[in-house]
Amino acid sequence: MSIEFIIAAIVTIVGLSTPILLAGLGELVTEKAGVLNLGVEGMMLIGAISGFAGTVFSGSPYIGVVVAAICGALSALLFGFFVLNLNSNQVATGLALTIFGTGLSSLLGLSYTGRIVSQFGSPFPASLSKHPIWQVFFGYSPIVYFAIFMVFVVAWFLKSTRGGLILRAVGENDLSAHSIGYSVIGVRYAAVAFGGAMAGIGGAYFSMVITPMWAERMTAGRGWIALALVVFASWRPGRLLMGAYFFGILMALELYAKAGGLSSVLPAIQAIPSQFWAAMPYAMTVVVLAIISSRESGGGNAPACLGKPFLPTN
């Protein structure tokens, strides 16, 4: 195995893990506030098409990403209205958001199919970003750095700020937080919107960096993996980062298997069908969830109010 191969592999893994890292971070914050939003997949698709369209219109991928974040947040606020104001069932409403986002992105994306947009360059000079070795640090799109940066921001926010404290309090015991005088619904709206914005950016990463073009249902279930990632990480941002890279490795295996890259390393692997590798991230998610959930006896670190409606008595 050459050093070039390893570096190329790392670059691939980091790239593949970025969307689930972004969406997972957003969902982590949402869930920390006590809201289970199963609409991540739908919000990612809305982010993917709106980011793409925003880039087409503006010519700037940076503006595209902002558009993706805004549209992701708006779709999350729609969800928020139903579950926070009307107390609709969070599981079913999240599913509705996924179905809605899938349909809406297909409709909006119709005129963008097959188009190509201007792309992010690496924010670093070519001497670093294209360097055979240093590209492992400098050869990524700005979204990758943003995602890693956000891991630290979210970790800091949750741990060390008053806002983070209130957010955790709301997710932990909404009635107590309400009785002390905090706006449970307000905090949850903010958390849901942040989750939507992050999922939107994660989705935009598909259409603007990975492919980069628009295709229907292009996120292919990664939103659901992001949801599993939050459980895997026990609602801790640091573990979320590690988990994202773990799933990134699994997804990279599929790419290499399809490209025949693995059989050059280990000829016996050739006998394994490519679908095995494609199924791997999903199957492994189930296995990992089983290990995590049984070890931590049913969620362990999960926010106590996760998924439950907020019903104050007065």
Place this chain on the structure above:
Amino acid sequence: MRLKLEKRPEPSKWMVVFTPIASVLLTMLIGVIVFDAIGVNGQRAVVDIFLTPLLASYKWQDVATKAAPLIIIALGLSIGNRANVWNIGAEGQYVIGSLCAAGVGLAAGGGGGGLVISAMILAGIAGGTVWAAIPAVLRTRFSVNEILSSLMLTYVALQVLGYLVGGPWKDPNGRNFPATAPLTPDQSLPILFPGTTIHLGVAVAVILPFIFWAVMARSVFGFQIRVVGSAPHAARHGGFDSKQTIWLALLIGGGMAGLAGALEFTGLLKAVNLGYPSGYGFTAIIVSFLGRLHPIGCLIAGIVLAVTYVGGQVAQTTVHIPNSTAGIFQAMMLFFILASDIFVRYRVRFVPTPKASPAIVPGE
């Protein structure tokens, strides 16, 4: 002004029936407005999606064959949803059920007849059940959330399908196209009305809701599911085991999805290819809620959703909107029906925002 909710002493039966209808009507109304706003003839689009399939008799067979799997899957899912067990992997169970039926068909060689067809359908039910048993084991033994596990297994099921139709089960006479060899006529379900595509599975989908209705209303099992969903503590008091409820809810959901897959395969599609998964497993979730988790409600809601599928195709040609538009309408209906739950359980009133009077604190 703010919303004030007053809990009703008992859920409004009138609202239970009215809100699904209102949800459909509201969806149509918003559809008109939104399509007009984006420059499509909204009225035409909504008429084509919601009404043309019902008015044009030549569309009826499409509605019937699309409604059948939706109704059958939704019947099973309603049981889980009632008991707060969330199986959202019916699509995967449907695919595995279809594959098991196809496997039996292949194993039978060219052989056909009632016995082979029955074996195919039973294999379909078994396949869906087994696929749903995985989340059941994970939930009851390892406390893994069944939402995520059942969904993840759907993606695994799609890869199993991809592998089988592209590999061992590929039709040798299929010009290398990844698909199974089509069933022979005597391996297929009988057609009910000659000259149409309406197969025996449609009859099953019409009969089953009544059987489910009877079971849910009359059997101790149906009683158990209803109690668990309505008052879990009372269920415990009545001596019902919560793990058993989870198992039953998931297995029945899987079995019905498998049955739907087997019927779709033997009755309509006759071959499995990469485009076989149709999203019925997901749409059936909407059917189940729009039908208010009631078997007869599922029958009606299944037809409504089938109409939007067929109507979506109509609108594709008439007003040139993509097929996926139907998905938006379906999601809107689900949003509205979920939001309208509040009207069933609460009276909603607008009251003036109360002004907090400050403490009278004497001068210090």
Place this chain on the structure above:
Amino acid sequence: MTDMPPRLSLRGISKRFPGVLANDNVSFEVKPGEIHALLGENGAGKSTLVKMIYGIMQPDAGEIWWNGERVIVPNPKAARKLGIGMVFQHFSLFEALTVLENIALGMDGKIPQRELEAKIREVMNQYGLKLDPQRIVSDLSVGERQRIEIVRALLLNPTLLIMDEPTSVLTPQEVEQLFVVLRQLAKEGCSILYISHKLHEIKALCDTATILRGGKLVDTCDPKAETSRSMAEKMIGGNLKTIQKPASREFGSEKFVVNKLGMAGLGHFGVSLKDVTFTVRAGEIFGIAGVAGNGQNALLLALSGEEIVDDAYAITLDGQPLGVLGAKQRRLKGLASVPEERNGHAAVPDFTLSDNSVLTARDRLGLAISGIIQPRAAKKYTGEIISAFAVKATGSDAMAGSLSGGNLQKYIMGREILQKPGVLVVSQPTWGVDAGAAAAIHQALVDLAAAGSAIVVISQDLDELLSLCDTLAVINEGRLSKSMKVSEADIEEIGLLMGGIHGEADTGAKNAA
């Protein structure tokens, strides 16, 4: 100092809830630096009263005066602004957060973390309240959790501190530490309103005691001048001795035997059961008295089979072990139960009465035969209940949730009693039920016992138990006292046992035995 107005003065406070007058024209004063006890049984109206002082509820009539000025306290924030602090019986803490974070969340203003931590340490040192601010609340003992609440209240420099049943969850050592803190606070001029039903604590700690009974003020006295017995009598009511008890009857064999039943507490605040032992003979009505939250819920669940215990022989019916059987099997063996909560536990509010009959009577009465519900049989049985117990309902198709509390309770009791169970365990059979319905329920229980069933009644209503039961035991912190014959029982002894005075209780139990 002499002309100092009272810190707090209540004048004619009344509060009415649907069907109950929770506080009826209550007036008393708390002086600066005074430790003032508010004494009463459950339901006497203590909690309602302090909720009005702390601004959680508003009185229907009457005035609150604070340091000589009339005030209206619209919400807890205003109460804190006045200088009123409160430590609740059930803490409103955030389990997954640290001590420091919990306290920070409770502060009305924004205080930098380091400054807050310094202030907390100062308060803790001043009063000897040991706590590590960085620890997670879920790892703390109940006593430590209470210290958080106390520190949180003290940080606001209150001049009146309300303590709601503060020692119900503490060990004797923790109680001593708490008293030291409270005495020091009082010495510094802070008034303390101390709510309790524990007589010896009030004698040890308080300067004045105000006793409530049935929402009315019974007496304001000096606890040090009173005996525990005299205060218990005022709290429970001296007229109890005149209640007619059923004449001693001949009982049959030992029918229902509970032997060293133990069970871990359910949930964080659940009380665990410790070595609960009692025997009920055929024809006997066995009462379990106790103040709410002393393990009654856990006991009902363990007896009904909704919770299973490890030891099969911890619960036996006619010698058959029931401990490891679930509710369904126990019913088949003849053990029926009625939990305290009617809506959602004993009955499904969204179901018809007929369906609710199926819930618990399906196997014993053939309301379901080989898995098929027999609606006609269910309706017939429901009709029998309705007529036998005079349940006011539109019929067997009425939704359970549409019945009034008393009628629903009559239906539920009827549903179990008409099954003629060998053993019936009921919790709070007449809670929130009007007098007529209560009498009917009591008569039905007596008749069932006369027919040879063993009956266990768990109740917080001592009057009810004394008039209904043959034998009585008191549950306190998950332990059951020795059984005593009601005809020989001493009312004050029971009051003391309920108050958790174990030393005196032991002698009392010996006397009774």
